[in-house]
Amino acid sequence: MQIVTFASAGGVHGIPVLAVEEFFRPIPLTRVPLADKRIAGLLNQRGKSATVLNLRQCFHRPTGEPALHPKMILLETEDHLTPEARSMGVRSFADPVVLLVDRILDIVNIDRKDWQPRPAHITEQFVSGVVRHGDGYICLLELPTLIDDIFSPKA
Amino acid sequence: MSIVTQSPVAAPAHRNGDARFSIFSPVITVEHREFYEKIVSELNGVFPICTQGKCTAVEVSEDATEQEQITDLMKRVESFSGELLEVTKQLFDQFYQAKEHFCRMIHGTTAYVKINLMDRNLLERTCDVRWWALETAFSDCIDLTQKVHERLKRLVPIAGDSAGGKTLRKCLEKVPRWEIDAETNSQLQTCLTGLAKQLPESHRAEATTLASDIVLVLKKASFACDRLEDINNSYTLYRDIVIATKDGTIIANSNQQTRSQVLGLNIADENWFQKALATKDGTQYHAQDLTQSRLETDQSLVYSAAIRENSDNYGKVIGAMGVFFDFQGEAQMILDDHMARDTVNQNHVDDGWFSFLTNSVGTVIASSDAGIIEPGKMPHVSRKHRTPAAGELPMSYAVFEGRESAIFSARTDGYLDYPGLGWSSHLIVPKDQIFRTATVTTQLGISIDDLMQSRLVPEINKQTFAKVQDDKESIQLISLNGIVFASKLGKRGVALGPIFDQIKQTGEFTTSKMEDLLKEMAIGELQLNLQALENFSKQAIDLLDRNLFERAADIRWWSTDQFFWTALREPTAENFQKAAHRMEVINGSYTMYRNLVLANRNGEIVASAKSEDRNKLRSISVYDDPWFLSAMRTTKSSEFAVQDVQKSKLEPRKERSLIYSGGVRAGGERQGDPIGVVGILFDWDTEAKKILSTCLPKNRDGESIAGCAAFYTNSDYEIIDTTDEEHFPVGNKLALPAAHGALKAGQSASGLFVHQDKRYILGSSRTKGYREYAGLSWTAHVVRPI
Numbered sequence: 001m002q003i004v005t006f007a008s009a010g011g012v013h014g015i016p017v018l019a020v021e022e023f024f025r026p027i028p029l030t031r032v033p034l035a036d037k038r039i040a041g042l043l044n045q046r047g048k049s050a051t052v053l054n055l056r057q058c059f060h061r062p063t064g065e066p067a068l069h070p071k072m073i074l075l076e077t078e079d080h081l082t083p084e085a086r087s088m089g090v091r092s093f094a095d096p097v098v099l100l101v102d103r104i105l106d107i108v109n110i111d112r113k114d115w116q117p118r119p120a121h122i123t124e125q126f127v128s129g130v131v132r133h134g135d136g137y138i139c140l141l142e143l144p145t146l147i148d149d150i151f152s153p154k155a
Numbered sequence: 156m157s158i159v160t161q162s163p164v165a166a167p168a169h170r171n172g173d174a175r176f177s178i179f180s181p182v183i184t185v186e187h188r189e190f191y192e193k194i195v196s197e198l199n200g201v202f203p204i205c206t207q208g209k210c211t212a213v214e215v216s217e218d219a220t221e222q223e224q225i226t227d228l229m230k231r232v233e234s235f236s237g238e239l240l241e242v243t244k245q246l247f248d249q250f251y252q253a254k255e256h257f258c259r260m261i262h263g264t265t266a267y268v269k270i271n272l273m274d275r276n277l278l279e280r281t282c283d284v285r286w287w288a289l290e291t292a293f294s295d296c297i298d299l300t301q302k303v304h305e306r307l308k309r310l311v312p313i314a315g316d317s318a319g320g321k322t323l324r325k326c327l328e329k330v331p332r333w334e335i336d337a338e339t340n341s342q343l344q345t346c347l348t349g350l351a352k353q354l355p356e357s358h359r360a361e362a363t364t365l366a367s368d369i370v371l372v373l374k375k376a377s378f379a380c381d382r383l384e385d386i387n388n389s390y391t392l393y394r395d396i397v398i399a400t401k402d403g404t405i406i407a408n409s410n411q412q413t414r415s416q417v418l419g420l421n422i423a424d425e426n427w428f429q430k431a432l433a434t435k436d437g438t439q440y441h442a443q444d445l446t447q448s449r450l451e452t453d454q455s456l457v458y459s460a461a462i463r464e465n466s467d468n469y470g471k472v473i474g475a476m477g478v479f480f481d482f483q484g485e486a487q488m489i490l491d492d493h494m495a496r497d498t499v500n501q502n503h504v505d506d507g508w509f510s511f512l513t514n515s516v517g518t519v520i521a522s523s524d525a526g527i528i529e530p531g532k533m534p535h536v537s538r539k540h541r542t543p544a545a546g547e548l549p550m551s552y553a554v555f556e557g558r559e560s561a562i563f564s565a566r567t568d569g570y571l572d573y574p575g576l577g578w579s580s581h582l583i584v585p586k587d588q589i590f591r592t593a594t595v596t597t598q599l600g601i602s603i604d605d606l607m608q609s610r611l612v613p614e615i616n617k618q619t620f621a622k623v624q625d626d627k628e629s630i631q632l633i634s635l636n637g638i639v640f641a642s643k644l645g646k647r648g649v650a651l652g653p654i655f656d657q658i659k660q661t662g663e664f665t666t667s668k669m670e671d672l673l674k675e676m677a678i679g680e681l682q683l684n685l686q687a688l689e690n691f692s693k694q695a696i697d698l699l700d701r702n703l704f705e706r707a708a709d710i711r712w713w714s715t716d717q718f719f720w721t722a723l724r725e726p727t728a729e730n731f732q733k734a735a736h737r738m739e740v741i742n743g744s745y746t747m748y749r750n751l752v753l754a755n756r757n758g759e760i761v762a763s764a765k766s767e768d769r770n771k772l773r774s775i776s777v778y779d780d781p782w783f784l785s786a787m788r789t790t791k792s793s794e795f796a797v798q799d800v801q802k803s804k805l806e807p808r809k810e811r812s813l814i815y816s817g818g819v820r821a822g823g824e825r826q827g828d829p830i831g832v833v834g835i836l837f838d839w840d841t842e843a844k845k846i847l848s849t850c851l852p853k854n855r856d857g858e859s860i861a862g863c864a865a866f867y868t869n870s871d872y873e874i875i876d877t878t879d880e881e882h883f884p885v886g887n888k889l890a891l892p893a894a895h896g897a898l899k900a901g902q903s904a905s906g907l908f909v910h911q912d913k914r915y916i917l918g919s920s921r922t923k924g925y926r927e928y929a930g931l932s933w934t935a936h937v938v939r940p941i
Contacts, residue, residue: 023636
């Protein structure tokens with residue numbers, strides 16, 4: 001499975017390539033008053049309005065400084081997922097969502113059997129597991145869990 | 156006199172046009188050419204990949220929008236590759252231009268500094284000769300000699316062909332001459348005494364007086380020689396100092412070794428002598444360019460001035476003084492300095508480095524390696540280098556002695572009111588030393604990222620660095636988007652994957668290579684900056700040493716002044732008045748002294764140059780002052796003492812004083828215990844600040860750089876003078892980096908330096924002294940903020 005890796009909040013994270021529509025440099029945002037601090041604002045990409053999540057704010061204890069030149073990842077909407085993606089169990093969200101991250105790192109191929117469950121010290125529910133890559137670990141993000149938590153938090 | 160003026164700055168490098176470096180330029184190092192070729196071939200490889208991508212798009216997709224998307228991505232990649240190719244070329248251009256500019260600045264300035272050091276020295280010499288020619292010992296001697304001569308000549312026909320007359324003629328023609336040689340003198344004396352009995356009555360008295368007068372001439376001439384020796388003992392940079400009568404006969408000289416050959420020589424036809432006789436008054440002198448003189452075998456550089464009746468500035472010319480400067484010795488010292496040294500034998504200049512001086516027509520007059528660049532001949536360099544135009548610092552590449560070299564030249568611009576003799580200084584440096592690639596990165600003490608952000612890296616390089624990083628990101632985003640796009644095409648996209656992979660790899664490779672090059676440039680910039688600071692600090696300490704050498708010479712010379720010892724031996728109000736007047740006269744010509752004082756052996760100030768302070772000073776005892784004590788301990792007139800920069804009660808209103816002192820001996824004797832001390836208070840802060848302010852670094856356009864400072868520290872590394880009272884105040888003790896604190900005489904160091912939480916680069920040089928003046932263990936420092 002191809003995973004795109006990126007840096008955010010001091011860690012390396014990954015999501016399936018098939019869940020990505022496009023990478024781009026930040027474009028001007030419309031701030032949303034009184035919104036959750038994890039929501040950076042709204043943007044308009046190719047006529048579609050998308051919600052921008054500041055991934056850094058989603059972690060309990062981010063480290064390091066936010067990047068000077070961050071990047072954005074526009075996620076595929078659920079209905080645009082390719083049949084291949086569905087068959088592999090890639091899940092997404094109904095409305096357009098953009099992740100604001102520090103840096104896009106690479107696209108890597110990982111084997112499903114190398115996945116390990118989320119270690120106990122990581123309390124973020126949206127981290128579904130980790131996988132060893134090179135010198136360190138990539139945290140695999142479960143996007144629907146994250147997005148659900150923001151959009152419809154459990155009381 | 157020593158006033159410092161700004162030295163010209165190397166012309167700013169040409170930013171465009173003629174100074175472009177083609178990759179085929181021979182100056183480009185092999186490593187860089189390989190590097191460049193790799194980047195070019197990688198980037199050129201992108202274009203066919205993109206074409207292939209466009210074709211594949213048509214193959215894998217029938218959807219026009221999809222095809223267009225892919226083609227669009229490919230086009231963007233192509234345009235980025237094209238831009239990167241341009242940026243790479245520009246980078247090399249900047250890299251080599253910056254290096255060339257820096258080297259032009261460093262070596263061009265060095266070539267200039269060499270001729271300037273010589274000019275400064277020669278200026279001091281012009282003051283010397285005028286001042287000395289006015290000594291009464293010399294005018295007295297010539298006056299008497301000439302008068303006695305006339306009278307002897309008149310006596311010759313009267314004595315006629317008698318036995319006495321023949322002896323008289325013989326004695327007058329005899330070498331060594333009667334004016335100087337005791338034996339001939341006594342023969343002449345016997346002859347005259349004999350004649351006094353034989354001659355007609357009317358001339359007997361004259362012969363008798365002459366017999367005693369010629370002894371007086373002998374005494375006066377020998378006293379003149381003594382005084383010349385005193386001068387030469389104080390000012391050691393002369394090979395000889397001579398006094399000649401109006402008809403060109405040398406009657407006194409300072410060099411004992413050559414005295415027997417020199418005295419009696421007639422130099423009436425030598426240019427320096429004729430020019431000296433032609434001067435209009437005592438303020439004029441003549442500087443004779445290198446010439447052959449009967450006095451020496453080497454080429455001589457002679458300064459001359461007229462000796463006038465009664466030592467009066469406007470008196471009748473009665474003779475001339477010629478001073479023979481040790482040009483060859485001085486030139487050797489200057490030429491051997493600032494040269495890379497052989498790593499094994501530090502006494503040898505490194506191979507391929509040459510330094511030489513040429514005269515106004517381009518003939519070599521001094522050379523660091525006489526075996527290769529022969530004095531007396533034309534050097535094998537282009538015409539524009541042999542006789543460069545005034546104010547220009549030409550630099551060019553040429554093969555010299557079979558080695559690719561860079562040649563830097565600088566023509567004299569004189570110094571203050573000394574116009575110079577049209578000489579030029581040249582420096583030849585092997586080219587590989589200029590474009591050598593920076594290798595050490597670990598010992599810099601600064602992270603490469605900090606360095607890239609520092610003020611040392613020119614704005615243009617920072618912009619290029621930002622652009623390269625931006626392009627790197629763009630290419631990465633394009634290729635990642637391409638891979639995402641391809642993956643969604645499923646099986647159809649398989650053919651596209653490798654194309655985007657390739658683009659991604661190429662983009663990463665070339666951009667990271669370019670980042671490396673930019674970092675190498677930054678390190679090179681740092682190293683050259685360090686080198687420049689080192690050179691500036693060396694210049695600062697060298698100029699100071701030479702200045703202080705003159706002070707050491709002055710004090711030794713003045714300590715022998717007869718007004719001073721007379722006043723101490725016969726302490727009458729009138730004699731003190733005379734001594735004080737003499738000090739006033741000296742101080743009038745030597746404005747770099749704040750005051751001159753004369754102390755008796757009890758440490759009481761008995762005379763001083765500044766009349767307004769005289770009463771105040773009279774009540775002061777200097778008995779415990781180091782300058783007084785150490786001068787009292789000297790045993791020879793060739794010794795002097797100095798009190799390092801510190802507070803002195805002689806100048807209660809000044810923070811710090813620098814006092815040179817010498818022992819005064821009765822009768823102007825050269826040896827023995829002093830009967831008192833002459834102290835000279837050097838206007839230290841003014842002179843030091845003047846020198847320091849010329850040793851501050853400049854940017855590429857010759858403008859001064861904000862935050863730079865230059866200062867001197869004493870042997871305890873306490874600041875004794877500074878250009879920046881705010882950040883590096885006098886009295887501050889610095890915690891210098893270890894290498895800078897452990898410098899030995901004549902050594903230099905450079906590196907990073909943190910002071911008051913600010914980061915600087917620092918260049919330091921410790922005094923090596925000049926000639927017999929050992930220096931005071933001071934160090935000069937120049938800092939530049941980063």
